[in-house]
Amino acid sequence: MKPEIISRETIKPSSPTPHSQRWYKLSVFDQMSYGVYIPIILFYTSNGGDNPCNDKGVDFFEARMHCHLQGFLNHPEFEALNLLAQGQIQCNNLDLSSTLIVQITFFDCGGMAIGVSMSHKVADISSMSAFLNDWATMARQSGEAEISAQFITSFFPPHDSLDIPEYVPRKINRVVRRFVFNASKLDALKTLATSHGVENPTRVQVVTALLYKCADAASRAVSDSPRASDLVQMVNLRRLVIPPLPDKSFGNLVWCFSISATEEGEVEFHDLVAQLKEGIAGFRLTYGISFSWYELSRLVSEFRKASASSFKRKGNMVRFTCTSWCRSPLYQVDFGWGKPVWISCTNVMWNTFILMDTRSGDGIEALVSLEEQNMNVFEHDEELLRFASLNPNAFEAP
Incomplete structure (x- = not known):
């Protein structure tokens, strides 16, 4: 077609x-x-x-x-x-x-x-x-x-001295797959995390942790030698800065924190959920409290440089990125002929997870982009498939 x-x-x-x-x-x-x-x-x-x-x-x-x-x-x-x-x-x-x-x-x-x-x-x-x-x-x-x-330009003015490299996409045979987690499976994932002492995990945190765990396992399975990995989690800054910015602040108002899996042994799901909870709590303390907008932009600039240097030093590390579109009112977009029956996106970058709501709002759809040989392992992961359906009918999805 x-x-x-x-x-x-x-x-x-x-x-x-x-x-x-x-x-x-x-x-x-x-x-x-x-x-x-x-x-x-x-x-x-x-x-x-x-x-x-x-x-x-x-x-x-x-x-x-x-x-x-x-x-x-x-x-x-x-x-x-x-x-x-x-x-x-x-x-x-x-x-x-x-x-x-x-x-x-x-x-x-x-x-x-x-x-x-x-x-x-x-x-x-x-x-x-x-x-x-x-x-x-x-x-x-x-x-x-x-x-x-x-x-938002008046709040976060441009920096003339920033050295921003041009984005060049890697030439990798990446494959995108769609996985859907319904409300009951999300509840089961939350229960699994809380049974190991993680208090009140969010649905985004448990889905992110499971995807990262399975993607890390797939990466190890196809590699000649075990490699450490990390996950970069994107965060919306609008409600974290003081004073908060309006939801309709236009521009890029996101930053990130990271969690990691070491080279030794299989990483545990509940440990990753705990890392994600600790990461957002630390992020709030570092970037969301007592900093002016100008100080925040300065800290972010310094963090970016330090993160780039650290990643270069680790060299062989595998990096994944997760961004959540959940709670964005995309299913409310009505031009006069009703609300959308389904929403998706294209051109998902390599080693990236994009999370978005299902039409009902109580489930999560995950778009996962991995290298082809990694995806061949990932999409057959039994633990993943206990909680997620692989590319079900989008027209009939909840």
Whole structure:
């Protein structure tokens, strides 16, 4: 299956941008973000209506997929999902790249997919979610609503002396798989952790710990010699800084902490959950209390340099990254024809886990990207499959 591109255009702003607002200065967090796109695909069933999207100032594509949406979502393959979003994986040069790219794909049944790719240099998932909901509100209310973004550059001004390397994706034969954890399996994972003395673990923490444990085991299984690994956990800063920033603060407001698995022996699930809990508690103490916004940006800059140096010294270490999109109101994005029946993303970077809510809100979908030989082991891990379903029907998912 391959969508047929019906039209392509660059839609200009409805009025000229004032000269004083023509250039947008990246914040220090934007400067340190990868030059990639965040590609999200929202799927909608047909409701018999004909409401056009409200689109301004973006690269806009229309396409047609000659199949029915329900069949497409039966067991969605990521090779096919990649065809529904136009965002290339790199956008290092913002002077030459589009900040936002939209592709609307119509299915034969009347359903549609909206693929939205936004540059990670200007936004994180919280910013993108807020933008999508504001855009959808404007479409439903015939343009009466307004975009309510609050830009963060004034809080975290750019640093002229930062040495930010260009992002170059590694040429690795990576494979992406989707695993779904329903509410009962999440409860079972929490019970397993608490039975070993971990108090009140979150659903994100238990899923992250299990994915990391199984990915670490897969890495060891295909390696000639055991290698230590670590997991970088991304954290939304909006509610951690003092005073807190609004949820609709626009830009990159995320940072990270890490946990690790040593070379000796198999790592225990409950130990990883405990590390994640301790990590977020330590993160709050280090970055969330008594620091001004300026001091926070300085600390983050220093942490990035120290982390890069440490990783180079360890050399042979395997690094995984986890980012959670849970609690982002993506399933509330209603352009006037109802809420999405499923949401996913494409171009998941190597050794990365992306967590997002199921449609019901009480489960978690995990997108896992690993090297092919690692994935061949990972997707057959018996412990993982006791708690997660591998790529179930997305149309019928809770």
